[in-house]
Amino acid sequence: MSDLPSVTGENFQSEVLQGQKPVLVDFWAPWCVPCKMIGPVLEKAAAKLGDRLRVVKLNVEEEKATADSHGVMSIPSLVMFAGGKEVGRIAGFMDEARLSAEIADLLEMAG
Numbered sequence: 001m002s003d004l005p006s007v008t009g010e011n012f013q014s015e016v017l018q019g020q021k022p023v024l025v026d027f028w029a030p031w032c033v034p035c036k037m038i039g040p041v042l043e044k045a046a047a048k049l050g051d052r053l054r055v056v057k058l059n060v061e062e063e064k065a066t067a068d069s070h071g072v073m074s075i076p077s078l079v080m081f082a083g084g085k086e087v088g089r090i091a092g093f094m095d096e097a098r099l100s101a102e103i104a105d106l107l108e109m110a111g
Contacts (some may be wrong), residue, residue, distance in 0.1 A: 003043060007056045009066040019054055022082040022110040024103065026057045027072045034093035035076040041096050042078075045103055052107060078102075082110035 007015045007025065016023045026042055028035035046055035060067040060075055070079060070086070078090040080103075088106040090099070 004039070004046060004055055004057050007058050009063050012058070012066055015056065016081050017084045019081070021052060021054055022080055022087070022107060023054045023056060024078055024080045024106070025070075026055065027060050027067050027070075027077040027079065028057055028075055029059060029061045031061075032075050038076050038078075038093050038099070041094075041099050044096060045099060048100075049103065049107075053103070080106040080110060 004026065005015075016025055024042075024045075026035075026038070028039075042055055046053070049055075058066060060072060072079070074091055076091070076093065080087050080089070087110045090102045090106070094102065
């Protein structure tokens with residue numbers, strides 16, 4: 001489905017919360033059509049912003065406890081973490097232009 005790296009509850013701390021740069025986590029599920037639709041858009045964003053942002057995926061079906069602990073109530077949910085803390089989130093499918101603008105806003109908040 002996606003070439004983006006996956007994270008799990010086991011490596012969430014090291015891969016996301018302790019990341020050297022902001023990390024955008026795509027909380028998704030295999031049965032979620034909007035999740036599948038946003039995948040290629042996220043891949044483009046990751047390619048474009050790779051020097052400033054890391055984009056990863058977390059399957060909520062396999063990692064329910066991790067999704068719950070971060071307050072994920074609907075999918076797709078994109079949550080940005082910087083410095084070990086959540087700096088913002090984006091919910092639902094959106095086109096490339098809108099997603100790019102939303103990510104730029106989150107990166108600004110991340111400092």
